[in-house]
Amino acid sequence: xxxxxxxxxxxxxxxxxxxxxxxxxxxxxxxxxxxxxxxxxxxxxxxxxxxxxxxxxxxxxxxxxxxxxxxxxxxxxxxxxxxxxxxxxxxxxxxxxxxxxxxxxxxxxxxxxxxxxxxxxxxxxxxxxxxxxxxxxxxxxxxxxxxxxxxxxxxxxxxxxxxxxxxxxxxxxxxxxxxxxxxxxx
Numbered sequence: 735x736x737x738x739x740x741x742x743x744x745x746x747x748x749x750x751x752x753x754x755x756x757x758x759x760x761x762x763x764x765x766x767x768x769x770x771x772x773x774x775x776x777x778x779x780x781x782x783x784x785x786x787x788x789x790x791x792x793x794x795x796x797x798x799x800x801x802x803x804x805x806x807x808x809x810x811x812x813x814x815x816x817x818x819x820x821x822x823x824x825x826x827x828x829x830x831x832x833x834x835x836x837x838x839x840x841x842x843x844x845x846x847x848x849x850x851x852x853x854x855x856x857x858x859x860x861x862x863x864x865x866x867x868x869x870x871x872x873x874x875x876x877x878x879x880x881x882x883x884x885x886x887x888x889x890x891x892x893x894x895x896x897x898x899x900x901x902x903x904x905x906x907x908x909x910x911x912x913x914x915x916x917x918x919x920x
Contacts, residue, residue: 776804789818803843810838817843820854827851827865870899 762771770780776791778801785794785808792801792808792815799808799815799822806815806822812834813822820840827836827850840847845854845861845868852861852875859868859875859882866875866889873882876890887896 789815806840812837813847814839814841816841817845817854817857819843820845822847824849824852 762773764771768782772778772780772787775788778787778790778792779794780787781793781795782797784798785796785800787794787801787806787808789801789803789806791804792806794801794807794815795809796813797811799810799813801808801815803816803818803820805819806817807820808815809823811825813824813826814837815822817840820843822838822840824838824847826834826838829835836851836853838847838849838852840854842855842857842859844858845856847854847860848862849864849866851865852863853866854861854868856869856873857871859871859873861868861875861882863875863877863880865879866877867881867883868875869881869883870885870887873884873887873896874890875882875896877892877894879893880889880891880895882889882896884897884899887898889896
């Protein structure tokens with residue numbers, strides 16, 4: 735074999751090897767295209783259609799969900815998991831025309847949202863329920879229309895606010911229903 739023929743064979747082998755690597759690394763659909771695994775993106779997984787798992791090792795499932803950061807997980811309808819290792823599940827709030835007004839969104843690292851129109855904008859905070867907002871680090875907001883806006887504060891119940899930042903002690907705010915029960919029962 736001449737040197738030029740050896741060179742061509744070697745080049746062809748390289749091309750074939752690359753083609754196999756691309757084939758292995760290509761997104762792989764299964765289950766009638768309901769689930770797609772993308773090995774080139776850290777094995778991110780998309781289940782059903784109109785979802786996007788663009789973060790490395792992320793997971794999106796449901797309807798029109800987005801997992802856009804490393805190890806993020808979005809599930810439900812129109813939810814967003816935008817922070818590293820964030821998790822968002824639930825559904826959006828819609829107006830009378832059926833248009834989306836606000837989505838359930840975990841927009842910071844290590845954040846967690848569950849419910850309808852729950853939003854986390856702070857590091858390491860959860861928001862659960864309906865129309866809850868955790869906007870300060872390490873501050874859970876749970877219930878209905880609750881807001882935890884103080885660092886290491888905690889709001890739960892109905893329309894409660896925890897806005898003071900803790901200085902060595904956590905700040906808690908419980909709903910007026912809970913306060914009534916305490917007052918009534920001494």
